[in-house]
Structures are given as structure tokens and as C-alpha cells.
Amino acid sequence: MSFIIAMIAVWAAAMLAWFLVSKYVKSSDLDRIKARLSGTSKSKKAKSGKAAGEASVMQQESTKNRLAQKIVDKYQLGPKIGEFLEQAGMRWAPARLVHTCLLCFAGGFLLGWILTSSLLVAVAGGAVAAGAPVLYIARKRKSRLHRFEELFPDALEFVSRSMRAGHAFSVSLEMIHREFQEPIAGEFRRAFEESNLGLPIEIALQKLAKRVPSLDVHFFVSAVLLQKRTGGNLAEILDKLAYVIRERFKLRGRIRAVSAHGKMTATALSAIPAAVAILMFYTNPDYVKFFFKDDTGNIMLGAAVFLQLVGYLIMKKIVNIEV
Secondary structure (H helix, E strand, O other), rough: HHHHHHHHHHHHHHHHHHHHHHHHHHHHHHHHHHHHHHHOHHHHHHHHHHHHHHHHHHHHHHHHHHHHHHHHHHHHHHHHHHHHHHHOOOOHHHHHHHHHHHHHHHHHHHHHHHHHOOOHHHHHHHHHHHHHHHHHHHHHHHHHHHHHHHHHHHHHHHHHHHOOOOOOOHHHHHHHHHOOOOOOOHHHHHHHHHOOOOOOOOHHHHHHHHHOOOOOHHHHHHHHHHHHHHHHOHHHHHHHHHHHHHHHHHHHHHHHHHHHHHHHHHHHHHHHHHHHHHHHHHOHHHHHHHHOOOOHHHHHHHHHHHHHHHHHHHHHHHHOOOO
């Protein structure tokens, strides 16, 4: 057991040293690139310096995340993680997310081991710390998609009015970029640029639906594709679709208000065991230390935390009503 702990500690220290050295090498390489380009003209220096800087950053990023890149390539996680990051609006490479999770795991493991000297608690702390970057990106993705859905009905009505004014459908998509905020402006501008560069508008819209996994966007793409095949008044279809989306938002708000009591109950029931554990730690610490220092206590603590999470997820699933 001690040999395993020592190996994990050595691996964590090596990862931390690797991270620090990679940052130093990255800055030194950038300085060397600037020194090489110092003899060029001003305009040429700006262009070539920018390209060289981007290439150097990409090269150092791949060097720094070499272990993470091997993990991504071995388990073929690149497309899934890339799509997840793209939906969150983050310009990270998949290997960077894996590298961040590994560093967080090492930090959480060392912190748990230093505080409790328990292997189970250290591994649990490392697992929680490793999931923190994924949880942050998931929350950012959820917030971005929610903001997109809020602006989407107004964008549909804008496209409808633009088409009634005589603009083409593709031009209306490009005009959304100037009239709306992110994230809807960037997504529709990307669809317009893909279509403007030769990609069929059907493929560009399907890629938009893939980047934004919303039922409303799928309805919009299906309506446009169906109208192009069968004909019809697309402006009127978009107006009705915007009306349906707004009505769904109203119904979702009512359901959220009705289910608020159940969510508060689930949160309170899940927080009570943690609050009792903290109180017991201050009032009777010898009783609580059994769960951290004894092997049987570690198993009981792990089972209790696992069952508590399962119960919280079940209660959350009950009050989560999809519209």
C-alpha cells in the first residue's frame, strides 16, 4: 500500500514539475522568436510574428499536453471533447481539458492525503478535483445554450422580416451578426460564412444544429430544409415557429415555479447529512475520525457519499420536467 502511495505522489510531483517547466519553455521560445524577427520590416514583422507566435503556441501546447494527447488518441475522445468544448464556446484543445483534469486530480489527491492520510479520501478528493473543470465547462455550456434559446425567437422574427423586405435567406443570416449578441450572432455568422465559401446551405444549417443541440434549432433547420424541397412561405413558417418557442418558454417557466418546492426539498435533504457531519466534527471529533482513519470507516464513508449522490440525482430527476 505504501509503495502505491509513493508512486502516486512521485507521479503527481512529476506532473507539477512538467507543468512549470513547460510554462518556462513556452515563454523562452516566444522571446527567441521575437529576437529572430527583430531585423524584418514593421509590417512584415507583425504578420510573420503573429504566424510564428501562433505556431509556437500550438507547438508548445502539444508538447505540454503530450501525455494528455496520448490519452485522447488512445480512447478516441477528441471528437466528443471537441464538440463539448465547442458547445461551451471555449477554444480549448481536447488534450488541454484532459491535461487540466490530470493536474486537478494530482492536486486534490495530495491535499486529501496531507489532510487525512487516507488513501480512499485522497482518491475521492482527486476525483472531485478532476471533475471540477468538466463541471465548469458544463455549466458554461448550459448557460450559453440557455442564452441562445432566449434570443432565438427574436432572431427568427428578424429573419422573417428581412425576407419580407426582399433580402435573401443567406443574407438575413449574415445580418443577425450585426443585430444580435453572442452566442447567436457568432453561430449564425459561422453558418453564413460556411455557405458563402461554397458549402451548401443545407449542410451549413445541419452543422449549426450539431453545434447547438437544441430542439428549437432542429425545428428551424427542418423547416428550412423542407421549404427548400417543397416550397412555401418561409417567412410565415418562421413567425409561427417563433410563437411556438415563446409559448414553450412560458410553459417552462410555469413548470419551474411549480417544481421549485421539490428542488428546495431535494437540496435540503441532501445538505442535512453534510451539515450533521460538520457539526459532529466540531463537537465530537474522535467519533468522526473513525470514518477517515479506519478501513471500515473509509468504506462506510464512501458508500454514504455515493448513496447520497444517487438519492440527490433521483430527486432531481423527479422534479425535472422537460417541455
